[in-house]
Amino acid sequence: MIFERIKSEGLAHNSYFISSGNEAAVIDPRRDIDIYTDIARRNCTSIKYIFETHRNEDYVIGSTELKAVTGAAICHGKGLDFKYGDISVKEGDTFEVGSLMFRSLETPGHTPESITYVLYEKSAPNYPFMAFTGDVLFIGSVGRTDLWKDKETASGILYDSIMNKVLPLGDSVIVCPAHGAGSVCGPGISSREQSTVGYEKATNPYLKLSREEFVAKKVAEPLDVPYYFKRMEAYNKDGPPVTGGPPACAPMGPEEFKSLSSEGIIIDTRMPHDYAAHIAGSYNIWLKGMALFPGWIVDHVKPIYLVTGRDDDVFEAVKYLYRIGLENVKGYLCGGFTEWVEKGYDIEYVGLLSVDSLAVMLGKGDVGLLDVRSDIEWNTGHIREARHIFVGELESRIGEVPKEKPIACLCSTGRRASLGSSILKRSGIGSVYTVLGSMKAWMNKDYPVVNEKLMERKGK
Amino acid sequence: MIFERIKSEGLAHNSYFISSGNEAAVIDPRRDIDIYTDIARRNCTSIKYIFETHRNEDYVIGSTELKAVTGAAICHGKGLDFKYGDISVKEGDTFEVGSLMFRSLETPGHTPESITYVLYEKSAPNYPFMAFTGDVLFIGSVGRTDLWKDKETASGILYDSIMNKVLPLGDSVIVCPAHGAGSVCGPGISSREQSTVGYEKATNPYLKLSREEFVAKKVAEPLDVPYYFKRMEAYNKDGPPVTGGPPACAPMGPEEFKSLSSEGIIIDTRMPHDYAAHIAGSYNIWLKGMALFPGWIVDHVKPIYLVTGRDDDVFEAVKYLYRIGLENVKGYLCGGFTEWVEKGYDIEYVGLLSVDSLAVMLGKGDVGLLDVRSDIEWNTGHIREARHIFVGELESRIGEVPKEKPIACLCSTGRRASLGSSILKRSGIGSVYTVLGSMKAWMNKDYPVVNEKLMERKGK
Amino acid sequence: MIFERIKSEGLAHNSYFISSGNEAAVIDPRRDIDIYTDIARRNCTSIKYIFETHRNEDYVIGSTELKAVTGAAICHGKGLDFKYGDISVKEGDTFEVGSLMFRSLETPGHTPESITYVLYEKSAPNYPFMAFTGDVLFIGSVGRTDLWKDKETASGILYDSIMNKVLPLGDSVIVCPAHGAGSVCGPGISSREQSTVGYEKATNPYLKLSREEFVAKKVAEPLDVPYYFKRMEAYNKDGPPVTGGPPACAPMGPEEFKSLSSEGIIIDTRMPHDYAAHIAGSYNIWLKGMALFPGWIVDHVKPIYLVTGRDDDVFEAVKYLYRIGLENVKGYLCGGFTEWVEKGYDIEYVGLLSVDSLAVMLGKGDVGLLDVRSDIEWNTGHIREARHIFVGELESRIGEVPKEKPIACLCSTGRRASLGSSILKRSGIGSVYTVLGSMKAWMNKDYPVVNEKLMERKGK
């Protein structure tokens, strides 16, 4: 038996390759599928089944790509009217893969048709071994319930799926969910990647609640819905087009880049501290952030042009964009920002602040402060002087940003803050700072934080 | 938390890297330690502890190498008088690694001082999460008990360790043993790499036995003791010398190779079907087999010279030799066997047989048949006409080989058979065949097999 | 300025990438074009021109592939009616690439439209710097003249092109031809890769001849015309189809391979000494030989199935086939010959002989000897007992092979001999040997050789 967890950074997405003898199954493949066919080839196995645990909303499912090159059968839950795929899975269906067997459980709640695939050895058919729980049960958390019907009803359904289907599999079953820490598909997922039903029962806070408490907690969770989710949902219901891989992205000299990018969107993938000088009008999304944040910002129609710290970063950025259905990437500035400045082309600036400098400036009233973290993060504590607009909404709420003073952007570490800064600059605000290290540095230096009820938590 | 299982092929050895925050621990490191320092560096962590689950006998422990470059503390059980290391571990000792904690259990049986390291999250100190069971509990098997005292006593001690220490950790605990399928450290280890205490309780045949049955089964197990075990045991008790990595192995032209190798041992690492023509006097050990079989054959004093299918294979072969304490590798035939034949140098031959040809020749009485598999394999069924001498003992029992007819060597797949053939040729036997595909092919073609009680199992 | 020679092994083909500033040219690109676009991208340059020195006959030109992804202009000589391309080049045309300039010379002889591209720095327009001589002037040799009109006329034309166009460029000009040692496009090309016009004048034997002597020597040269040349010539005149890269080649288990390959051609790419046991009916072409010899043997219509020494060799083999227009590669035996023998499937054998054994067998009259080298090689000296049929013609002249005795195949090193052996086996001859090391080993051991006039050269 070969078992591989394939992690897609940024999306914090897990897919799985399981094989036995010459047969294999892949669970929730991502769109750039080379990694699955490579593992299969290295082990001389054929992929027989592609299992989708549910209609995903945060990335383009790779099932159609993978089927196109392997002929594997696509399986998804019967509870949704998918326009593609081969097998409509219902409770209790079984699928043989070499000496292994998958058995399906209907576990709605996150979506109406969610399936948990339970793995058995055929030699021990009464003992479930692993459970691929999709977005039903995460390690330390559970799936979000705000995407298909009213949260109260959906949350109750999810509770029932977990309590009546997953947990009864038994303490010894290894839990393999579709997302890890950092995913937008569930709040507070643990950074631990290994777990069992028993260990989740012991430590997952959601599993200690009554149905009523569980529903109340889920209803109260303030989760953001990225702009691009609707498109992913449609894609993944109708079947994404087969493209044969990520698009090419042309190397461009500075003249060509300058001329063409003026009609599109420029994304600069450097780190916040490298974005002090940059091309005017660009967005700043750090490389790993390209896995998710373009989905908040970028229209899938407009052509995208990339500025990267290293030329090779382009491949990674293009792959990330491809995974979330953004294929209209036209070119990149070959040689990077250096090529731009050596032409003498215009440069725009964002100031960089340490938290010490921020504290001094706030004390003097020299700067306004904008916290662009999510609602959940904001509620855990924030700087007293800050105003809060989530970075994903900043562009549409730009009118709420106070413009009388220079303004500093802040998030948890500075990455999203710099995206915020770039959005502010694009809106025409002249004097903008990014707070390097942001809340992480602020708290490391023991500066005061208030929680949502305006009680000071600690201070100097 | 970062968790990585590092598999060493051939030895079927598992080591583990676990980190949290900036701290890491490594469990049972192998001797070529770059893989651990690479993971640590990529994740900006420092290795704090090196845990040895027990005094290993099948490879040279990498603790001293790893300590030399990281300064980590070496921990092993107090039950043996180790001549190196930093911490003598006893029942209940705890070790913090970031937000994690390891707690030790004394679990003798395989060796007197075996320790099981149990992993907890500090936030959930009552719930064990993973258990690093060393050679105590394997997936689908248990450790061998023939290496330190009488088998009966040792087996009982092992039973008690498993039943009273490991299983009580609870069904939900993930089991991480020191070996996987194919190891000589336990019979019949499963090829599944994931398990839990609960799943082992349900499926591991050893865990369903009474103490008496368990001891009886263990006592009856006919396990081979490779020649090199004694040396490994001494090495691992006294602390292996720090060498800074595998030895260099000089590329040699055919003249130089011919001249120098005559004073040493030649090992040809090609597959059995590629060994039809070869350098006279060479041993044939297929590349992955280099991880283990040189330990049966090769004196650690004699210089070793390699003939490989590709020049790059040399690095892999040298690494395997290094892991089992064979460092006296002097050179390899650069360009491979082609260089040899183009010089017109002497060639020796081994015949290659399909199982169909073997059947015909056996039918006519034209060939003798030597089965070089282990006792356990032989006992599961063999070809009626075969004589049995385990390949590891063939050199010392060469006098028992009948010489009146040409002789064909056979094992499970042909690999060890070819090693056997090369040993027969070295002993001066003229007409030697290797049965390609061996028992696997024989059974795929439905030829008859007898079991140890001489009952036919099936036939054409 | 960036200058890279791209060597394609087996074909002994040289292509060149030259850039200056942001512009580049490629000369005689091969069909798998990633290497050119990679160099261009790494250096932030755009490929502006694709220069074909002539209509090639030994591989598929990559111009159309390269144009498809770069938009570069394809340039070839006006002397042929090409059905594709952008610029018909005539004497004296100039092409600017950054600070460099190419100027064309019409240099017919090898083909009617051959062009030599001469490189200048624009800052020194009177001093030619390099000459890309295509198949006109090689290092130590000149192009073949048997492919487009009568050899006598063509040879005279070639002589004039060299003497009146190339040599007058001056001693200091660096010579960059389209082929190196081992190419079928010219006899006796030097293994030295660097030369100048002056050094060729001093050392190239063809350049010391009068026109009459030159023509006589060329006319007398017995060159083989591989079967696939005609197809390449048509391809390269009409413009090869754009495929976007080499075909995929599916990994197959032994059952599938056995079933499907029975309808196609099996090529086993292992070395001669590894081909002792193999699948019946397969051709044996060593990996590097795949660059050329399938063009002699394989119909481009029949599906091809591969058996390789390592799975990764498949990519190399498929690339080689693609370069010579063989795209109908369907699959490979994943895991190699081992998988086959473990199924117990049929095995066919070829015997392997050292030259010592050959000498003994010849002495006893136990074996016939077949020399499958080219006419030129045969004429330089051969074994007295040998019969000569060039390997490229063996299949069509199989009736000439004497069948009364076992037969041994021989070439220069054993590689083509093993191809010959596989052809003999396919024809139903039962007892076939490959002479390992072949003439190289024979001469290293000082066995006697006769030259074409039957004079003994040397002997024991």
Place this chain on the structure above:
Amino acid sequence: MIFERIKSEGLAHNSYFISSGNEAAVIDPRRDIDIYTDIARRNCTSIKYIFETHRNEDYVIGSTELKAVTGAAICHGKGLDFKYGDISVKEGDTFEVGSLMFRSLETPGHTPESITYVLYEKSAPNYPFMAFTGDVLFIGSVGRTDLWKDKETASGILYDSIMNKVLPLGDSVIVCPAHGAGSVCGPGISSREQSTVGYEKATNPYLKLSREEFVAKKVAEPLDVPYYFKRMEAYNKDGPPVTGGPPACAPMGPEEFKSLSSEGIIIDTRMPHDYAAHIAGSYNIWLKGMALFPGWIVDHVKPIYLVTGRDDDVFEAVKYLYRIGLENVKGYLCGGFTEWVEKGYDIEYVGLLSVDSLAVMLGKGDVGLLDVRSDIEWNTGHIREARHIFVGELESRIGEVPKEKPIACLCSTGRRASLGSSILKRSGIGSVYTVLGSMKAWMNKDYPVVNEKLMERKGK
């Protein structure tokens, strides 16, 4: 024959690997020698000779390292009293390497004992083929003559060596010098990498001068002598110690880095535009610049600590330092500057200016301008308001920097300017700017430049 030019970036150093059959020679190896042994191994050759064209002064010669692992003989000119090596080479000595032969010419001028090694094929002993000219004749330039005796005498000697020894080899000889464009060992070396004696005679400006003119030109050349040259000269005369490769460089968390680096020197290898925020007290030397500029700045005794844009850059930086004898590299900030800012540690700033902003500020008199290019570059034209101090002397001449206004640093592209800015900050100057794109951008935007005689060259 195998010929490989190995380029060492930054130093613009060329070494060469030449082999024939199983023998090879290396010319002027660099200190990290893996590349030579790798090529040798891939081609199954043994390195027989190490030829030093002269006692180098700009890097540590790799001869002793290479000899230690290959046993090759080190050859250098008899004109210096080397304390290591095997063969003292004098005029006309010959060295056989397979079918090739090297013959030595004594060509003093750059150093007293410079040797040119001329390559012949043994089959054509009257026709030199290539010349390894060391620092005697470069492509488009000649060696510097200011390092061993009065420039006038040395320049005359160099002229004689070139005219009487190198040029008489003949136009057709390929020239292979020890340095390419960008080297400090000769002014104005061409970026073209291929040349011949004939082409140099036609285009190299130095070769068109009379002896008198040549000497006058050489005497007038204002060349900088990096601080570290003296140490290299001693090293390369006495024989550098064998270290077995570049030093390890420990990954450090921010706390450890902060604590330890305070006792040493911090070098930040990011690009100028990424250095806007950085650790106070660090030097900024862009990654490729690490090949040379630490030799101007860094004492070889003080421990060095690195901040890099990517963790993998550390290996490259350490290799560069090793090549110029700086081995005291202790550690790097693992995870880069992000780790520092997330701790909230102190940040220092350098402003970044476009040339447009610079022009505006100069116009208003708001900023002082410091040009840190070399004398030769300065003399070709500069900005009127600029003051000139070469970056290599800036630290020692810091008192000359005007401090009444903010100060902007400028060089050719911004890289050395940023090193200058970091030196200014270290000296306590508060407000410092780096001009991005520097003179290259300034001239691309057609801003006015004055030449050394204060004549305006062109303007808006």
